[in-house]
Amino acid sequence: MSTNALLLQILTGLSRAAILFIVAAGLSLVFGAMRIVNIAHGSFYMLGAFLAVTVAGAVAGPFGFVAALVVAPLIVAVVGGVIEVSALRRLYGKEHLLQLLATFAVLLVLHDAVRWFYGERPRSLRAPEFARGSVDLAGTIYPRYGLFIIVAALLIAGGLWALMSRTGLGRDIRAAVSDPEMLGMVGVDVRRLFTIVFMLGAALGGIGGVLAAPQTTLLLGMDVDIIVQSFAVVIIGGLGSLLGTAVGAVLVGVTFALGIVWFPSAAMAIVFLVMVAVLVVRPTGLFGIPEA
């Protein structure tokens, strides 16, 4: 395999990792702070993608995509907030199985809601003008949009890092991650914090969906497809760790892309083998926090 080909393969792996990181970061954040494994997280991704088509259609012209990138995640965040307040709030501290079933029910409800609004037809969204076509990287042709996604993921990673380390909200979230019981005692409004965290997590899923939309075809099954891979990412990286999610996403994306070259029919199996290997060595994932 030539160097150029290898570079191209790694780049496609990284753009795959970029979407995985954005989506899995939301999943990981919600688990870290709230100890909720949200099976419905992939639905936020799907919802974001379909809403992007609607918003970009309504705001025609060059700003359609930008509008979608802002409005769709906001709507998804509100949906997330409603779900947290109406359903999940009742389940904190209850057994994990009940929480799993509840988020699973949310997945079904959102799935049917998207089907009801959008029907079964596959949808697509055009990339924004500035990210169309391809660039020539020293003889390797690469989609401009792929680079755009990688940059977007880096910006989001930076933003999340700043949020967690530089703001009061971030401090509260970190406190919730390390010791949820103490949080209420020191005067933090835990109910409000959890709603905000869940909305933020949902918005990240939504942003992932909007960013994924221009490069793929929107199908009703995309919620389940992304959630399976997102779980692989957070299990490798360690649930609740932002750095772990980033490393996990890159590992999953690049392993998959390279796996395709050498073992075409077993690429996803290799990803799960990596996951198993990590779990054997570090049961809480590479950067995971052991359960208190």
Place this chain on the structure above:
Amino acid sequence: MRMTRRDARRHTGARRRVAAALLAAALAASACAADGDGPGSPGAAGDGTEPAGEDGADADTDADAGTADAPEGDPLRIGMATSLSGSIALFGVANQNGAQLAVDQLNASGGVLGRPVELIVRDDQARPEEGAALARDLILSEGVDVLLGPVSSGVALAITEVSEERKVPFITHTANTSALMVEQFQPYMVSVVPNTYMEARAQGVDLADEPYTRWATIAPNYEFGQRQTQTFVDTITAENDQVEIIAQQFPELGEADLRPFITALISSDPEAVYSPLFAGDLITFTRQAADLGFFEQVEFTALYETDALEELRDEVDLEGVRGYSRCPFTIDNDQMRDFVDAYQQAHDRVPSDWACMAYDAVMLWAQVAEAAGTEDADAFVETVEDFSFTGLRGETHIRGIDHQAAVPSYIGRLTFDDELGFYVYTDLQTVPAEDIWLSEDEVTELRGG
């Protein structure tokens, strides 16, 4: 088309619904949104599944009231089981529209055997059990004289069993597994669609003469994709011993990100790539491949059907790309021209392959019934063997041994159509059925084995 993974999803869907039912008690608050989705309630098939903005067929069977030679008496009934929900619902809606148009035209010109014709359509949800149950119900409760459908090959294999058991003719026009003609052949079945074997072989036969020797393939990873790819590879390597298969990729059905697969193909530096990807997967592939410079580097060929091309619009430069099709609306004959006009009038869009072939299925049945002078099933079987009917693909003969219509495989170059706003097939060539189907000896041999 043949949906193993789809079936698997449906099963998990059923399990999920059980879980959901358990949770309904715990989550009284969020119950309202799931209402419209009563699986298995046949009456609900048409509504709720009809995508907003799509014009589903309006079942106005009495549109012809008042014409001079209006048909009289009990209507003859056509039962169609097709997929009106799921990722292949587009195909099912087109099936319904095409068949309804045929029925309306028959009724407007005096019906069949002087009697009016009625079309009853049900959603098989791409599930074999559902398809079998629907077929039985259509026969027993609705008294249909012929079964049409479905999209999924799994469903077709279930329906052909019911057709044999109940001795009611079954015409397949979309599902095309060659098992229907070979291992599971039964005399009440007729096929007006090129079967999987014919379709893949046509590409191998036609492309073997091209100057490409380094070939690669990319196909959805399930039975249909693997079988079509294998048939193509066997054919082209047998026809041209210079041909080398240098890379093969099998992404999962519905894979959102095909770029790593595409770059892996490009890296192996093929001259040409064959693909049985279709519908949503083909749209994803086309958009992602274009940005990777794929179409400039290799000769590509795939089942670009009208729905996929409509969705792609002018987004990707596909000028001159080779595609193959089962029944493109650009076929140049009077029947097709009239059909396209009528279809556009009714639905404000051109008919897809799936509408054309369903139309042909109805017309075949009507012409056989007229020739036999009765709607009787055994007379149908007797008449249909070695029968020639006039359809959208011209005068088409039905072979006696496996009831496969001698339909060709169409190959064309994509050209942008300014008026329609998407790419269409031009320079249509046909690979005749005689060059691509299993010989009668092969059929006999395969059945014996």
